[in-house]
Amino acid sequence: MIVSISGDVRCATSQPAILKTGTILASKDSLFLGEKATITILEEDGKVTTYSQSFRLASKSECNPTLQKLLKQGIQSQNWIESAKKKPRNNFRSNTTDNISMVYPRNTRLTKLPERLNWTVLTKSESEYEVSIRCYENDFSYDHTTGNNSLDISSDISLSIGQQYYWFVRDVFSELSEVPSAVWFNVLDTKEIKKLEQERQTVAFIMNNDTLSVAYQMLFANLLMSYELYDECKSLLDDLSKQDGQNHLLHTFYAIIYDKMDLISDSRKYIEYTDQYSK
Structure with a gap:
């Protein structure tokens, strides 16, 4: 996952043209860095590495289970939005016909x-x-x-x-x-609450307890999504959107949450936003 990025950085394989903090990269993705560009990556084993030259991500033999789960959740979200963009608009119904x-x-x-x-x-x-x-x-x-x-x-x-x-x-x-x-x-029952907090602490530890960073909050959003805590995740996104309202990754989260909540026209709106801001 991208922790920070500056300058001209492009992915030649699976990712969209615009890379942002919070973008989940796949194993073996190739990234090309322009002059003076840098990118910091959180890898599956929990290590944070900064690159200033073009490189290819390598698979890790040892992975942090919590981090691996959240990165997988993020990839599923990115795949979902790409699939949703391809659906005809008439396939999306309005939120409700009820009063x-x-x-x-x-x-x-x-x-x-x-x-x-x-x-x-x-x-x-x-x-x-x-x-x-x-x-x-x-x-x-x-x-x-x-x-x-x-x-x-x-x-x-x-x-x-x-x-x-x-x-x-x-x-x-x-x-x-x-x-x-x-x-x-x-x-959530008490066991799930305890597990959620343990995983949250793991994420905070990996991110050096920088819980105000966009990277941490993106991981935390994936954690909330994995527990189907959609309303709490939406509240987190509302705060994040005040920092970067044009971040297409935030719109991806919104689109999925509204789809899960069966607010389909709202979901479609954010699907279109992701298309608009990822070009």
């Missing part, structure tokens, strides 16, 4: 139980909304009617970690009879 859209939590895992459920109403009117929460693993069922666009998760609802919940909202006064689309969420 009500569930906002949070939406098709994501979480590190703690949500404090509330939020949704938006496209056509505003004075109405009441029936919120339904289901868990098919333990036959959990909860229904509540409110006039608000959110539902506070109080202790009497009794959600549990490690369970997958589905929730949807219905307009009580609507004449439409179809069942609304449901979205899901679940919360």
Whole structure:
């Protein structure tokens, strides 16, 4: 993975024309460096090496398991976006045709139980909304009617970690009879939380605890993606985009997250951004 880059650096094999901090390079990629150009690479074994001359990446016999997992996650993301760019635009549907859209939590895992459920109403009117929460693993069922666009998760609802919940909202006064689309969420259990923190610490150690660097945060984004922590990853990207809003790698993450959240038109928008900013 590229930790830093300056000057004219080009990859002759698998990567896009523009290389950025956070780009995942493949084994045996050949990189050509112009005069005074430098590139710093984080390799599979955890070593960080700076190059000032053209070179070819070599395979490593010993690899850091956490780093190898995250680099593989990054390559999968880069391959996904290249495949998505080739799909015709008419293959992408709009986000929803429903009047009500569930906002949070939406098709994501979480590190703690949500404090509330939020949704938006496209056509505003004075109405009441029936919120339904289901868990098919333990036959959990909860229904509540409110006039608000959110539902506070109080202790009497009794959600549990490690369970997958589905929730949807219905307009009580609507004449439409179809069942609304449901979205899901679940919360990492204590073992997964512990493993996530151990892997985060491994990434921080590899990056010399420079947790403010773009390279660290790109790796951390891949770590969050590997746990399906899409909402938390999106929050990280929102902060990163303030530093470099035209970075096509950020747009790749956004495109995948919105696709996973079933917000397809938003995903398509970022797919087009990656195409625009990677040329």
